[in-house]
Amino acid sequence: MRRLLRSGDIALMVLLMLPLAAALPRLGGFGGPPELWLTWVGRVAGILGLAMMLLAAAVSLRLPGFDRPFGGLARLWRLHHWLGFGAFIMVMVHALALGLAAVPVSLDAAVATLFPPLSHGATWLGWLAWLAMVIFLAPTFAFFGQPHYQRWKRLHLVSAAALLLGLWHAFLLVAGTALWWLLGLAGLGAIVWRKLVSPRLARHPYRVEAVERLARGVVELVLRPESRRMAFEAGQFVYLTPLDETLSAGRGEEHPYTIASATSDDCLRIGIKDLGDASHALQTVTLGSRVLIEGPYGEFYGRRFPERDQLWIGGGIGITPFVGGARDIAERGLTNGRVHLFYLANSPDRAYYREELERIAEAHASFAFTQHYSRERGRLDEAYLREHCPDFTEREIYICGPPAMNAHLQRLLTGQGIPASRIHSEVFDFL
Amino acid sequence: MTIQRIAYSAFVAFLASLLTLVSVSALSSSDRDESADDDLDPITLEALAEHDGAESCWKAIHGRVYDITDYLPNHPTAEEVILEWCGRDATEGWDNKRPGVPHSPRAESRLESYLVGRLAEKDGQSARRDDTAEKPGEAVADTARALSPAEDERLHRAMLGLPLDGRYRGVFGDGGEMQVSVQFDLRDGRLSSISFRHLAYRGVDYLVLEEDDAFYPVRVQYAQIAERLEGEPMTRIFALYEPERIVDDVDSFSGATLRGNKVISAIRNGLNRGVYSWP
Numbered sequence: 001m002r003r004l005l006r007s008g009d010i011a012l013m014v015l016l017m018l019p020l021a022a023a024l025p026r027l028g029g030f031g032g033p034p035e036l037w038l039t040w041v042g043r044v045a046g047i048l049g050l051a052m053m054l055l056a057a058a059v060s061l062r063l064p065g066f067d068r069p070f071g072g073l074a075r076l077w078r079l080h081h082w083l084g085f086g087a088f089i090m091v092m093v094h095a096l097a098l099g100l101a102a103v104p105v106s107l108d109a110a111v112a113t114l115f116p117p118l119s120h121g122a123t124w125l126g127w128l129a130w131l132a133m134v135i136f137l138a139p140t141f142a143f144f145g146q147p148h149y150q151r152w153k154r155l156h157l158v159s160a161a162a163l164l165l166g167l168w169h170a171f172l173l174v175a176g177t178a179l180w181w182l183l184g185l186a187g188l189g190a191i192v193w194r195k196l197v198s199p200r201l202a203r204h205p206y207r208v209e210a211v212e213r214l215a216r217g218v219v220e221l222v223l224r225p226e227s228r229r230m231a232f233e234a235g236q237f238v239y240l241t242p243l244d245e246t247l248s249a250g251r252g253e254e255h256p257y258t259i260a261s262a263t264s265d266d267c268l269r270i271g272i273k274d275l276g277d278a279s280h281a282l283q284t285v286t287l288g289s290r291v292l293i294e295g296p297y298g299e300f301y302g303r304r305f306p307e308r309d310q311l312w313i314g315g316g317i318g319i320t321p322f323v324g325g326a327r328d329i330a331e332r333g334l335t336n337g338r339v340h341l342f343y344l345a346n347s348p349d350r351a352y353y354r355e356e357l358e359r360i361a362e363a364h365a366s367f368a369f370t371q372h373y374s375r376e377r378g379r380l381d382e383a384y385l386r387e388h389c390p391d392f393t394e395r396e397i398y399i400c401g402p403p404a405m406n407a408h409l410q411r412l413l414t415g416q417g418i419p420a421s422r423i424h425s426e427v428f429d430f431l
Numbered sequence: 432m433t434i435q436r437i438a439y440s441a442f443v444a445f446l447a448s449l450l451t452l453v454s455v456s457a458l459s460s461s462d463r464d465e466s467a468d469d470d471l472d473p474i475t476l477e478a479l480a481e482h483d484g485a486e487s488c489w490k491a492i493h494g495r496v497y498d499i500t501d502y503l504p505n506h507p508t509a510e511e512v513i514l515e516w517c518g519r520d521a522t523e524g525w526d527n528k529r530p531g532v533p534h535s536p537r538a539e540s541r542l543e544s545y546l547v548g549r550l551a552e553k554d555g556q557s558a559r560r561d562d563t564a565e566k567p568g569e570a571v572a573d574t575a576r577a578l579s580p581a582e583d584e585r586l587h588r589a590m591l592g593l594p595l596d597g598r599y600r601g602v603f604g605d606g607g608e609m610q611v612s613v614q615f616d617l618r619d620g621r622l623s624s625i626s627f628r629h630l631a632y633r634g635v636d637y638l639v640l641e642e643d644d645a646f647y648p649v650r651v652q653y654a655q656i657a658e659r660l661e662g663e664p665m666t667r668i669f670a671l672y673e674p675e676r677i678v679d680d681v682d683s684f685s686g687a688t689l690r691g692n693k694v695i696s697a698i699r700n701g702l703n704r705g706v707y708s709w710p
Contacts, residue, residue, distance in 0.1 A: 026507050026508075027507055028505060028506070028507045029505075032505055036505055081434070082434075085434055085438055088438060088442075089438070089441050092445040095445075095449075096445060096448055096449075098537065099452060101537065102537045102540055102541070103452075105537075105541050105543070105544055106540065107452070107459060108456055108540075109536070109537065109540030109541075110452055110456065111452060111453055111456040112536045112537075112540060113535070113536055113537040113540070114449065114452070114453075115453070116535075116536040117536075120535070120536060123535075123536075134442070141434070141435040141438035141439055141442075142435045142439075143438075143439050143442070172532070173532075175529055
């Protein structure tokens with residue numbers, strides 16, 4: 001967990017506050033009778049809500065490198081999620097506060113404020129924007145159960161309509177529009193890039209050179225670039241779009257996968273576990289077929305305490321970023337201090353990559369490897385950690401694995417007095 | 432998970448609040464109907480102009496007058512902008528918060544709470560002339576309310592049975608036919624713009640007679656009546672009991688006689704009917 005602010009966060013906050021700061025002198029004071037402060041609250045909520053909405057769209061820009069000032073794409077996505085959530089709440093506060101502000105005049109006035117004659121188009125544009133928001137956010141916030149990933153992604157495009165309607169609503173009602181133009185262009189520009197430009201420009205063609213079966217339901221794809229190879233850092237991930245026409249599912253759909261190859265490897269190696277329709281189909285992808293790769297993203301091995309040794313804990317398919325890290329050590333023969341990797345698996349047949357990791361550990365003194373089987377020893381506990389890595393509480397810790405394991409380890413480690421700022425983990429969910 | 436629950440709860444709460452607001456508004460019978468303009472105190476432009484500053488700021492907007500003195504400190508716009516409109520008709524400013532952008536329905540609702548009266552113009556007419564032009568009767572009623580009984584001259588004339596200024600139309604009919612239809616204006620008790628809309632006797636339409644027609648001289652005499660009563664006091668019509676006092680060549684050659692009585696009767700009929708249209 002990274003609690004500290006990143007430079008990107010500060011830029012976001014400044015952009016978020018700009019429209020409000022510009023509008024505040026016109027909004028009058030916060031005090032006075034309820035109708036006045038409610039009006040103030042309503043307007044401030046409206047300004048913040050629209051700014052959040054536009055910024056949420058702006059940070060959805062998936063440009064390699066753009067995510068780094070925000071601490072990686074996973075964290076940027078969380079910011080996006082929170083901005084969207086904030087916008088949704090603010091928009092409702094906006095409408096309700098302005099409606100309630102008219103109640104002291106009369107109930108009819110309050111209703112007329114919220115639902116004026118159709119000739120007051122600006123208000124109705126606001127309602128349409130809200131409706132569009134409900135449509136694309138309802139599945140995000142699982143109002144009606146968990147949605148299907150690709151359907152959710154398509155529905156999320158309604159956000160562009162919400163953005164346009166919201167901006168239009170504001171343009172009709174506010175005095176200074178320069179800042180809204182700026183934020184609006186940033187938000188809409190990001191959507192245009194994501195949906196129209198980047199699929200054509202930012203995807204690198206690769207060919208499937210090998211499909212290595214690691215265990216039941218787990219393969220490693222070896223991908224060779226058709227043109228220039230992509231530069232990346234250990235632990236980063238890419239969006240992979242298979243074009244193989246024989247695939248039973250997921251053809252032409254992009255999904256995020258972690259890179260498991262060393263940074264110097266000419267080929268891109270990606271470990272894929274059968275977790276859904278698309279990853280299931282990829283288990284039998286045709287050799288020689290094409291895939292498109294977009295990336296790299298993320299900042300898995302971001303260092304906050306470079307002087308400390310590292311503890312890596314990977315579980316299940318979450319071992320892949322550590323495989324990439326270990327292979328990097330093997331290729332380049334160096335680390336920043338010492339690294340100890342714990343691999344948590346159910347049983348030996350689920351411990352794919354184990355042999356390779358053991359070989360690397362034997363060859364490199366700075367890299368230690370410990371295998372842990374939960375079927376034999378139960379969940380990883382403090383005693384096991386201390387037994388194999390006595391100074392684990394002093395290290396900078398990286399975790400990757402299923403959510404339950406992640407939560408268990410967070411509790412275990414913070415329970416040992418390790419500050420949250422020293423524990424890093426990237427949680428993938430709807431990236 | 433938590434964030435999803437919060438979002439969903441907020442969504443439901445929002446819908447519930449809207450629904451409550453709308454239904455409570457629909458179910459509660461509104462005591463406060465829009466005050467009818469007729470019940471409002473008339474305020475002249477002169478009276479309005481006295482309240483032209485921050486210490487007392489009245490504004491006329493769409494024919495109604497509002498005392499927004501108390502609201503001034505709370506208005507978001509710079510004070511000099513809003514003070515500029517005090518003491519006069521501020522409809523233009525109201526309809527153009529920014530060029531082309533009127534104030535919101537909410538602002539309109541709030542404005543109604545500062546209502547003090549309706550705008551009356553100098554001549555006592557209501558400021559909302561658009562819907563009074565076609566209905567002179569209502570205009571009289573409006574005006575009667577608009578002015579004090581101590582200063583309403585029309586009221587005074589009506590109370591004394593004096594005819595009001597305006598345009599009149601009257602007819603004389605006999606023997607089953609309309610013989611004279613006359614239109615005239617009254618200005619300060621004097622006649623003007625007299626014209627005959629119909630003149631006939633025993634099936635002969637005098638208005639279409641040719642010069643060589645036997646009855647044509649009578650038609651000329653009627654024209655003389657109209658011409659010679661122009662600018663005369665109302666009471667002068669009674670001279671027509673002896674038409675020769677007004678017109679020339681009575682009975683000169685035709686044997687057809689002008690009956691001045693008919694004109695007197697038609698004019699008095701017009702007066703009895705009352706004002707046909709206002710000047």
